Structure formats: C-alpha cells, structure tokens
Amino acid sequence: MEQLQVRSPLRPPTMADVARRAGVSHQTVSRVLGGHPNVRNETRAKVLRAIEEMGYRRNSSARALATRRTRTLGVIASHTTLYGPASTLFALEEAARAEGYLVSTVSLREMTVATFSEALDHLRDGGVEGVVAFAPGQPAVAALAELRHPFPVVTVGSQHGLGIPGVNVDQRLGARLVTGHLLAAGHRSVWHLAGPGDWQEAADRVAGWRATLEAAGVEAPPPLSGDWSPLSGYRAGQELAGWVGRGLTAVFVANDQMALGVLRALREAGVRTPQDVAVAGFDDIPESEFFAPPLTTVRQDFSAVGARSITLLLDLIEGRASSGATRIVIEPHLVVRASSSPYPP
Structure with missing residues (x-):
C-alpha cells in the first residue's frame, strides 16, 4: 500500500512542494512565478492551480537575495x-x-x-x-x-x-486664492493667523497672504501665530475678537483646526460669523463642512x-x-x- 506523505501544518508550502503537486520541475514553477513566456498554457494552469490549492506564498526574502x-x-x-x-x-x-x-x-x-x-x-x-x-x-x-x-x-x-x-x-497659491476671495467679498483687509514659524508651509502661506494684500494696495496687519492646534486658534480668536469694530472683518487662518478654535472664541465673544467677521481656513479637513458655520477653506490633494x-x-x-x-x-x-x-x- 502506498504510504501517504503528510506535510506538517507548521511548515508553509515550498516551491518544491508546488512542483511535486503539479508534476513539473522546480525550474518550471520558478518560470511561472516570474512570468516567463516559454511555458505552455496547460503547464502554467497546472502550476497556478497547485499554488492556489496549497496556499503557496513566495518567499520575499529569498527573492530579494536572488534579484537584489x-x-x-x-x-x-x-x-x-x-x-x-x-x-x-x-x-x-x-x-x-x-x-x-x-x-x-x-x-x-x-x-x-x-x-x-x-x-x-x-x-x-x-x-x-x-x-x-x-x-x-x-x-x-x-x-x-x-x-x-x-x-x-x-x-x-x-x-x-x-x-x-x-x-x-503650492502653498502660496492657496493663500492667494483665499485672501483674494475675502477681498473680492468686500473686505477692506484680511487678518492672518499663521502656523508655527519653523514650518516652511506656514511661511509660504504668510507670503501668499501678504503678497495678495500688497497687490491690492492694502497694508498687511501684523499676523498672529499658532501651533496648528484648535487651542492655539481659540486663544488667538480671543485676541482677534478685541479688534472687531476696529477694522477687523475677515480672518484667514492657516489651517482648519485653528479655525475651529477661532470660530468658538468669536462665538463666545458675541461675534457672528460671517455677519461680523468672515473666517477661512486651509486644508479642507473632512469636518470643515460641518463647522458652525461651514468653513471656507483651501483643499490640498x-x-x-x-x-x-x-x-x-x-x-x-x-x-x-x-x-x-x-x-x-x-x-x-x-x-x-x-x-x-x-x-x-
């Protein structure tokens, strides 16, 4: 009676196991795995069927050694x-x-x-x-x-x-788009809450905001600075609320999380958005359209x-x-x- 060979379930199938199951050589299995054209369709089908039946997974470490x-x-x-x-x-x-x-x-x-x-x-x-x-x-x-x-x-x-x-x-372009939008809406100036000073993206947004105001003949107000967090936006918003009625009607915030904090601070101070102060952010996080009110922002792909x-x-x-x-x-x-x-x- 023929003795059945039982493979240990602890050992994953090897290329040699696949070759025995398909009745082909080890080299033929290697050619099928490598997509070699000189393999008959019938043979390729047998090898692929054996691979599927045995759950064979190619050894990536061995492949790396062979191919560098x-x-x-x-x-x-x-x-x-x-x-x-x-x-x-x-x-x-x-x-x-x-x-x-x-x-x-x-x-x-x-x-x-x-x-x-x-x-x-x-x-x-x-x-x-x-x-x-x-x-x-x-x-x-x-x-x-x-x-x-x-x-x-x-x-x-x-x-x-x-x-x-x-x-x-293009961070500068994004800042120009949002600043230009606020100017076109009728605001005489646009204030800015910037990101951290050591971030190049924050610096580029400041540069785009400032260049847009200068091109419109508007002197840029001194920018405030945050750390990207809603808390830093909230604290900046408390300061900005004090300028309402003294020329502040629009704020460009360097990211949406800080804009969320600004919106809350303004709301607590009795400042309406957008009736009293328009607010715009940057990033278009998924939550921004559900802010109160929904946030104008710049989408990055x-x-x-x-x-x-x-x-x-x-x-x-x-x-x-x-x-x-x-x-x-x-x-x-x-x-x-x-x-x-x-x-x-």
Whole structure:
C-alpha cells in the first residue's frame, strides 16, 4: 500500500512542494512565478492551480537575495497626528502598494541631523530601495542638506533649494486664492493667523497672504501665530475678537483646526460669523463642512502628492529620471462655504 506523505501544518508550502503537486520541475514553477513566456498554457494552469490549492506564498526574502531587489520603500515622517502629514502618509502607502511595494515608515518626533541620520541608517539596514522624506520645516531641510543619501530620496511637504527631487502643494497659491476671495467679498483687509514659524508651509502661506494684500494696495496687519492646534486658534480668536469694530472683518487662518478654535472664541465673544467677521481656513479637513458655520477653506490633494511622490521615486530607482532638482508642484483649490459670505456694503 502506498504510504501517504503528510506535510506538517507548521511548515508553509515550498516551491518544491508546488512542483511535486503539479508534476513539473522546480525550474518550471520558478518560470511561472516570474512570468516567463516559454511555458505552455496547460503547464502554467497546472502550476497556478497547485499554488492556489496549497496556499503557496513566495518567499520575499529569498527573492530579494536572488534579484537584489526588496521592493520596499522607506518613509521618514513627522507630525503624523496632524491631518496633512497623516493624509500624506496614507496616500504614500496606498500609492506604493498599488505599485507592488511595501513601505517601512520611521516616524520622528523631532527632525534634526541626528534623528534623520539614524532614520536613514535604519532604513538602509532594512534594505529599502528609496526613501520619501517629509520636510515640513527648516530643521528638516537643514538635516537633509547635511546628509549623504545611500539611495534615491524624494521630499514632500515644502518648497526648498536642496537640489533634491520633491513634490509639494503650492502653498502660496492657496493663500492667494483665499485672501483674494475675502477681498473680492468686500473686505477692506484680511487678518492672518499663521502656523508655527519653523514650518516652511506656514511661511509660504504668510507670503501668499501678504503678497495678495500688497497687490491690492492694502497694508498687511501684523499676523498672529499658532501651533496648528484648535487651542492655539481659540486663544488667538480671543485676541482677534478685541479688534472687531476696529477694522477687523475677515480672518484667514492657516489651517482648519485653528479655525475651529477661532470660530468658538468669536462665538463666545458675541461675534457672528460671517455677519461680523468672515473666517477661512486651509486644508479642507473632512469636518470643515460641518463647522458652525461651514468653513471656507483651501483643499490640498494629498492623494496626488502621494501618487506623484511614489512615481517620482520609482523613476529615480529605475533610472528613468535624474537625481537633479526635479520639483513637482500641485495646485490647491478654494472651497467656498458659508463662513465667508460677502461682506455687507
């Protein structure tokens, strides 16, 4: 009587197991997995059927040793509790998976030369083929400028002069759009609550706001500063409420979370929005259309940022693009809602 061979359930099926089940050689299974054209359709079907029946999964480590490709990309991220960075990270991971790559992410609390260097070493030891690095502010930009990159690197998050390829949303354009909208609604000036001073995106929004006022012949009021949080917006809103009736009729807030705090502070002070003060934000977080009133804001296409960043990085890895200062800039879009109704004459 023929003795049945029972495979231990603790051992995953190997390529040799698949070959025995399909009645073909190990090399034939390898050719099927590699998409080799010189395999008969009937044989290919038998191998694929055996793979499905046995639940075979290709050993990625062995494949990496054979091909010198890990199909893994690295991401160095920061401030991922904020809407923009979190949305960008999700978009990067989604775009990488669509291209058949895994993502290894290192999240940094602080972006310094030391932390960046440690993150790059960690990703290099993990065998990544390239890295997308968040560069939201001057410390991150300075860190990247000082470090050598053992693999292609693409930055996201801000415009810079590093000579490193990158993708960013045009923050100045977004600020010009929203400031111009408030001026066109009849407001004689627009106040601004800016983001943290060490964030390049915050600086770019200030620059766009200021340039729009100057082009209209309006002197820019001194900007206030927050830390992106609703609490900092609330505290700034308390200060802004004191200027109502003294020239303040419109406020451009550098992100929607701070705008939420501003709206509450104004409401508590008896200031109506938009009847007394129009308020506009930046980012178009999912909750912004449910604020009271619904918030006018600037929408950033984070899905496009993620997709274009991954495409650019893979082009560098495959040699389809040079490592020069390639810069992809994505345009934002103004979303007008009830918080910025036209100012009464």
